[in-house]
Amino acid sequence: MLIGVIADDFTGASDIAVTLSQGLPGEGGLRTTQYLGVPQQPAHAEVEAGVIALKSRSLPASEAVAQSLAACEWLLAQGCSQIVFKYCSTFDSTDEGNIGPVLDALTARLQAKRVIVCPAFPAMGRTLYQGNLFVHDRPLNESGMEHHPLTPMKDADIRRLLARQSHTPVSHIRWQQVVEGSEGLRERLETQDNDSAQLVVVDALSDHDLTIIGIAAAGLKLISGGSGIARALPHNFIKAGQALGHRSNNPAVSGATAILVGSCSGATRGQIEEHQKHHAVLALDITDVMNERVSADDVVKFILAHQQECPLVYSSGDPDSVQQAQQQFGQHNISRQLDKLFGDAARKLVYEAGIKRLVVGGGETSGAVVSALNLGSLQVGEEIDPGVPALFAQPEAPLALALKSGNFGRRDFFAHALKVLAG
Numbered sequence: 001m002l003i004g005v006i007a008d009d010f011t012g013a014s015d016i017a018v019t020l021s022q023g024l025p026g027e028g029g030l031r032t033t034q035y036l037g038v039p040q041q042p043a044h045a046e047v048e049a050g051v052i053a054l055k056s057r058s059l060p061a062s063e064a065v066a067q068s069l070a071a072c073e074w075l076l077a078q079g080c081s082q083i084v085f086k087y088c089s090t091f092d093s094t095d096e097g098n099i100g101p102v103l104d105a106l107t108a109r110l111q112a113k114r115v116i117v118c119p120a121f122p123a124m125g126r127t128l129y130q131g132n133l134f135v136h137d138r139p140l141n142e143s144g145m146e147h148h149p150l151t152p153m154k155d156a157d158i159r160r161l162l163a164r165q166s167h168t169p170v171s172h173i174r175w176q177q178v179v180e181g182s183e184g185l186r187e188r189l190e191t192q193d194n195d196s197a198q199l200v201v202v203d204a205l206s207d208h209d210l211t212i213i214g215i216a217a218a219g220l221k222l223i224s225g226g227s228g229i230a231r232a233l234p235h236n237f238i239k240a241g242q243a244l245g246h247r248s249n250n251p252a253v254s255g256a257t258a259i260l261v262g263s264c265s266g267a268t269r270g271q272i273e274e275h276q277k278h279h280a281v282l283a284l285d286i287t288d289v290m291n292e293r294v295s296a297d298d299v300v301k302f303i304l305a306h307q308q309e310c311p312l313v314y315s316s317g318d319p320d321s322v323q324q325a326q327q328q329f330g331q332h333n334i335s336r337q338l339d340k341l342f343g344d345a346a347r348k349l350v351y352e353a354g355i356k357r358l359v360v361g362g363g364e365t366s367g368a369v370v371s372a373l374n375l376g377s378l379q380v381g382e383e384i385d386p387g388v389p390a391l392f393a394q395p396e397a398p399l400a401l402a403l404k405s406g407n408f409g410r411r412d413f414f415a416h417a418l419k420v421l422a423g
């Protein structure tokens, strides 16, 4: 294995997995496997990029650190010379972490001196300018992310956010310095102020900028960011003669379908609205869920009864209803209960009801569903929409998945994803 990624949630993991698998246009990428948690056994010899999906984004910081270090040890034991810490392109975190504490711990473990911090993902409108993160034309804290149920983002200045979370000093490389090119950037990284470890926030506005940064990052022990930061990393290994440039192909999986959605983002709520114009949709009422008046069997029954209509079950609510539910039940209780409900339903759908194509909306929700399925690892297929690949379980369990980040995907994503999974 050449490169290892520690991803703090499951949709984020599949986002960076497809980036590594594709590489730069025309060049091909790396043979990439997405692991669901830290594997208990060594990787297959042909894997060039290993992405470990953790559900660590909203854990207490000490647990997120412990899990990330365990993932790092496994990746190092597989031979990785470079480690990437993948977090959200909207820098989803709280003042306590977990991005800063995990970066502190990985920086110390890998004795890294300069650690790039770059959440930019221009294909999805996330750009970083003068250290501030934008989502399309809005600063992060006015983008809708200020209403996220678990990690509301109230500041757009990544330097300030990170300095609040981490012990390692934070510095910044401006866009005007990035566009000078990879060589200049590399020198800047090496000579930045002094010799102690630093987290270096690097501006990026375009895929071109990310390519410059990726090439400058060749050989760095630790890199961090959104999936965009991985864009040019396969190129570095191909150029060094360590990889040939792999092209992925999609196996086709037909058969029964289910769509489970727990994301409350504006994009996902729009996608549900679109889906219900033509297909079958069941809304879960949070009060019913919290009082256990709705069960995994109810979800399964609905899905099976509406197989001809691309059935979708969702818990998603708008900011007002989320706030109301939070006041009544507490966010962590709601998330725990919903994770259990979606996880139990997914297990029954796949292992008892024979569902073969499963689409999940939301990172935490995807983590709950895929963990309940206990699949071990997934092969990465083609990109369905930017940042969302088709994923395939091992051949002995023919199951195709799409794990959609809350904010990603076209308006008719859910039906479209089922079509792509079918080949």
Ligand SMILES: Nc1ncnc2c1ncn2[C@@H]1O[C@H](COP(=O)(O)OP(=O)(O)O)[C@@H](O)[C@H]1O
Pocket: 011, 149, 150, 262, 263, 264, 265, 286, 315, 316, 317, 321, 322, 325, 326, 334, 335, 336, 338, 339, 361, 362, 363, 364, 365, 366, 404, 405, 406, 407
């Ligand atoms: N109606 C609701 N009210 C409050 N919280 C909810 C509701 N529906 C889902 N949630 C919780 O909100 C969180 C959404 O996070 P996630 O699944 O990661 O979506 P995203 O990808 O948009 O971040 C989950 O923990 C989920 O359980």
Ligand SMILES: O=C(O)[C@@H](O)C(=O)COP(=O)(O)O
Pocket: 009, 011, 012, 013, 015, 016, 087, 088, 089, 090, 121, 226, 227, 362, 363, 364, 387, 404, 405, 406, 407
């Ligand atoms: O970087 C991103 O935006 C995504 O890869 C990601 O991490 C998605 O997280 P969720 O929005 O929680 O699905």
